[in-house]
Amino acid sequence: MHRNPGALLRAAAALLRPTAAAPQTLTNATPTPLPLSLRGALLRGHPRAFSTDYGKDVDEVNRKFAEAREEIESAMDSKETVYFNEEASCARDAAADALGAFDALLARVPPADADKLRRSMGLKMEQLKAELKQLEV
Template sequence: MHRNPRAVLRAAVAALLRPAAATAPSAASRQALPKATPAPTLAEWRPLPTAALPGSGSRRAFSSPAADYGKDVDEVNRKFAEAREEIEAAMESKETVYFNEEASVARDAANEALAAFDALLARLPPADADSLRRSMGLKMEQLKAELKQLED
């Protein structure tokens, strides 16, 4: 900290209160602002057609096919993460009295994630389904392998 904080504050206030001429830019460095256009009068104003408004007509006019399935992909990812956590919990409880119950919960969670992935693939157009299979297929195979490891 500075030795004399009041001196620092005084210097800051003095810098702020300098005359405007000392801090104002010169006339040569100022740029001319463009002229403002006048607002339209009420007689000149025309409403937009209702088809151009976002809330009217089809909602799909503003969404892409990839965005339509984004929530479904997020849901599959959430179920995948949940299934992995359940499998991990079951593996930690191996050789305890809780293992059978934990394994059952893990099996159900994994099967739910795999079913959601398969259902999403079935709903997608072939090109999008192939893309999703390439991006998430290994994760689902990993889930199947972990489930199989749990059974052993």
């Protein structure tokens, strides 16, 4: 998630405002609320550029990705303790689940949507693989 989601939402709202209006000062201005669909897409880090038929599946992959990252972080925190092996095993299982869900989604969607998914989520999955390798060291 972005470090400051409020700033991200304000920046997105500024892009949606008409350009003919004079710029507002931020001292007393309140940002225009974004529609929930756009707000959710910005916070999840991916636009809904592909078919909405797969939106719930993408959300599920993102949820599993976040869960796997939390498990990896927990395992890294327990490094050099008696709990590390169990935590690392849980992290490996969660990462395998997230990567498997992403691969299954890529196999189900049409090729054009699969390319969009690879561009929007592929780096996150590579990041997950790299973080998982840190547990092996």
